[in-house]
Amino acid sequence: MNPCLFQTGYRIARLVCTLVLASLSLHAMAGVDLVAYTEDLPPLSIPDGEKVSGFSGELLDLMAKEAGLTIRQRVLPWARAYALVQQTPDTVLFSTVRSPERDAQFLWVGPILPRHIYLYQLASHPALRIRTPDQLANYRVSTLFESASARQLQALGLKPQGNLDISHSDRNNLLKLAMERTDLVSMLDVAMLWHLQKLGWPRTTVQPVATLDSGKQYWFAINRATQTQKVKKLQQALATLAANGKLVALRRSYFGEDLPRPSLPDFTGLPR
Numbered sequence: 001m002n003p004c005l006f007q008t009g010y011r012i013a014r015l016v017c018t019l020v021l022a023s024l025s026l027h028a029m030a031g032v033d034l035v036a037y038t039e040d041l042p043p044l045s046i047p048d049g050e051k052v053s054g055f056s057g058e059l060l061d062l063m064a065k066e067a068g069l070t071i072r073q074r075v076l077p078w079a080r081a082y083a084l085v086q087q088t089p090d091t092v093l094f095s096t097v098r099s100p101e102r103d104a105q106f107l108w109v110g111p112i113l114p115r116h117i118y119l120y121q122l123a124s125h126p127a128l129r130i131r132t133p134d135q136l137a138n139y140r141v142s143t144l145f146e147s148a149s150a151r152q153l154q155a156l157g158l159k160p161q162g163n164l165d166i167s168h169s170d171r172n173n174l175l176k177l178a179m180e181r182t183d184l185v186s187m188l189d190v191a192m193l194w195h196l197q198k199l200g201w202p203r204t205t206v207q208p209v210a211t212l213d214s215g216k217q218y219w220f221a222i223n224r225a226t227q228t229q230k231v232k233k234l235q236q237a238l239a240t241l242a243a244n245g246k247l248v249a250l251r252r253s254y255f256g257e258d259l260p261r262p263s264l265p266d267f268t269g270l271p272r
Contacts, residue, residue, distance in 0.1 A: 033069040033230060036060055036092035036220075037081035042170070043194035043254050044095045044113075044218070047075045055190070055254045056095040059112060059238075060220065062246060066237035069230060078146075089225035096221040097148075107226060109234045110219030113251075116189045116261070117149055118208035122177055128184070128209050131265050133157075139183035140165060142173040149186040149212055155271050171195050177206070186212050190255045197256065211266040 038045040038052060046054040052073040064071040071092075076084070085093040086105060097115060098108055119141065121128050130136065133156045141158055142165040143150045150166055158164035165182055167173050173185040174195050187195075189208075196203055222231055241247040251258075 031070070032072045034064070034071045034090050034092055034222075034226075035088075036071055036073045036094060037076050037085055038073065038094050039078040039081060040075055041095070043191060045075065055250060056112060056218070056220075059241075059247070059250055060092070060094065062241055062250070063109075063234050063237040066240055067230075067233035069233060085221065085223050087223075089223050090230070091223045091226070093221040095218040097216045098219045098221075099216065102221070105224070106221035107224055107228075107231050108219045108221060109231060109238060111217035112220065112238070113190070113218040115213070115216045115218055116211065117186055117213040118189055118192070118262075118264070119184045119186050119210045119212055120177070120192060120206040121184055121209050122180070123204055123207040127207075130210050133267050133270055136184075137163060139163065141184045141186065142167060142176055142182040143186040144168070144170060144173070147186075152212060152267075152270075153186065156267070171198075174199070174206075184209070189259075193255045203256075203259075208262055208264055211264045211268060214266065214268050 036052075038057065040047055042054060044054050044056040045052050046057065048057075051057075052075060057073055060071065060073065074081075081093055085091045093106070095112065096102070096106070098110070119130070119136075128139065130139075136153070137157060140163050141153060143153055145166050145168045150164070153164055154160065160166055165173075165176070167176070170185075170187055170191050173182070173187065174192070176182045177185050178201075185206075192206065193203065196205060220234070222234075238247070241250075
């Protein structure tokens with residue numbers, strides 16, 4: 001194929017995709033104050049027909065109701081949702097980890113949930129004594145496709161299709177652990193609690209052996225061209241839900257009672 005024709009076709013395809021996304025976004029926003037985009041990430045966001053359930057999806061609906069705002073939620077692949085919210089006023093991206101690199105890209109409402117990612121083993125097995133990241137090379141570790149954990153574990157030296165098993169589902173990784181097809185799984189703590197509950201397994205089925213990442217929090221990220229008053233209303237609504245107990249009740253409905261944070265080897269920020 002002529003390279004010039006190929007490049008022209010590629011540019012046209014990109015333009016068409018951009019126009020289609022913009023058209024869909026404008027259509028979705030008709031008659032509502034905000035449009036929120038998220039990914040399929042149980043238990044924070046769960047596609048539910050024309051709605052989004054899950055902790056963060058339900059929380060955003062409660063906040064919008066408290067703030068007197070109308071909102072519509074949509075599920076998209078994360079990269080597409082991220083790009084769309086960066087470019088489109090009156091849009092929200094969730095659940096978003098707030099970091100120095102992202103801070104100036106959005107307006108922020110939150111925080112809504114701490115983010116703790118652990119490496120878990122089966123509690124019925126002898127405790128794995130992992131003190132340093134290089135010891136992970138002795139084990140098979142399962143993690144989520146295209147996740148921050150997958151990238152961190154690869155940076156720590158684990159190899160896909162070797163001792164790093166990459167899956168599209170936290171639930172599948174937990175089942176692999178139960179069937180002894182893997183030694184460790186990396187998972188968000190609240191995701192582990194939720195999947196154990198859904199499978200009808202006790203919390204004592206697994207135990208964390210190391211902290212992979214901690215210290216960050218989830219927020220709602222909002223396009224910077226959005227009216228400041230809308231952002232203030234959502235932040236005030238979140239404060240009201242925290243004060244009247246509804247935020248805690250929602251957390252417990254998904255994750256149960258809070259557990260004390262374990263004292264573990266901490267690989268947060270590694271490798272540097």
